[in-house]
Amino acid sequence: MTQRKVVITGATGLIGSRLVEKLAEYGTAVTVLSRHPLAATRQFPPTRFPLVTVAGYVPFDPATIAPALSGASAVVHLAGEPIAARWSTEVRNAIRNSRELGTRALVTAIAGMSERPATLISASACRYYGVSDSSRFTEASPPGPAGDFLTDTTHRWEAEALRAADHDIRVVTLRFGIVLAMTERGRATLKRLRAFLGGRVGSGRQWVSWIHREDAVAILLRALNTPKMRGAYNATSPYPVRMSQVTDAFAHSSHSILRVPFPTRVIRQLLGDGATVILDGQRVYPERLLAEGFSFRFPQIGPAVYDILS
Template sequence: MKIAIAGGTGFIGKQLSHYFLNEGHDVFILTRNKKTSSNKNLHYVEWLSDSATPADALEGVDAVINLAGKSINTRWTESNKKEIIESRLSATRAIYSFINKLNKKPAVFINASAIGIYGTSLVNTFTEESQQIGTDFLADTVKAWEKEAEKVADLHVRTIFARFGLVLGKDRALPKMITPYKFFAGGRLGSGQQWVSWIHIEDVARLIEYLIQTPDITGPVNVTAPNPVKMDEFGETISHILHRPNWIPAPSIAIKTLLGEMSILILEGQKVVPEKALNHDFQFSYPTLEKALYHLLQPSN
């Protein structure tokens, strides 16, 4: 297959590129800067510039994946919030534009999204059929992003909203979460009762490929493992695997003072189940947190 990825140099994008290349697919990375590759199956395609004509290079592409947008892991000042939203909307509009110009449209468009669309809850369980939509900044961002991506479906392209949970890998969030434990200072974050809906990075790549290859899947898809846990269990599992204590709490007020509005990512959560993936018999390699963290945290891996 020929697979185009916007945001292909980020944490998830790199994993997808590596995975698809290993599977023998041709990967086209959309980039602002012209690049060349020594790998005959890896291609860089310039976009988001006045001179760029990505449609010329992407004729015949089978799937387009959009991961582009400013990271949400930054303090949510008003200017940053504006950039977080606009970066996602502008990239999605650009993808619509070049897909519209293709003589042969891709079979599928997968647009990144987030489980934050559901809002936060200690008691509810959310599936793709859940009607509850949150009212906080993250939920509003995701809602606007999915609405923009819906326009690609009007081009008769199967469109999927990949609602990511917390993606666990050897980069980004997990290393930051385990650092206190390495210094014997790990402990409860906030109340500890907030839900963490997570997924191993390798299962992300496998599930995205599965979505591409399963033509009857469309619309929202929760990209999470089937067994979400509460933050207390998350910390206890890290403690057990690393053989470090889980005893110094980080109170909510301290986290809110440090992170401001962005603290919602740590202090609140949602229990999300990947019902579509399970109903379509997708097999997770890492269905439990212990198995996922053991694989990621053991020194030999």
């Protein structure tokens, strides 16, 4: 099937920006729903993206979201505050509210429409399963135990998205792993630091469930255009790795000379409770995608890292 118009939140981010580019290539009309419409317009100028419209909205206000949804056949919800930061009370609230309340406002806006989009695809995260050094998680695994901030936030995030199903909307939640990609700013930083990459991060034993951005976008496109896809999917490589394998891949691809380690103690001093994003992991497998025939372009960590560093 072909989407006539797709509304995207979080469109200026790592995954969203590439999704906009791909949809534009395919001739699909896109509305970028952004809290910062001027910045979004600079990122997607009309001269380069004639099929892209930018619409502003007020966070958590369904009334300001609804106009942008008119005529849409699908909504892709990728918005959420970054989690790789030191978690002050303010940051914690922003992480939680951007996902829980932001999704609630979007679904409320959709529910109030007389002609609703047929599909809602919402980002989620592997932290849904909690953290573990030994367990193997698939979509059939139970949710992680309550009490962990990110796990609890992810449960609420998905619950808000699934409310759309009460209005006969096809809902797909994609539990993303760590997304591998490189921005222009990242390339500039890497150029200065590449000789020092590859040192151990924490114990190096923590599991990393990851995905290359191109595969993440391919999964989103598949979800948009495959009506039989419903419910939760793990959007991760079929080969999760230990953190030491990630850093080894960066060292090999960047020809690192001096591998500077980042001990657990230092990471905790820098990030506080936010260090859990780096120091704790889970081994997640994309069983549903594999069973349905999805083919990963970058299933292995080595070629994936080499590609983003090239």
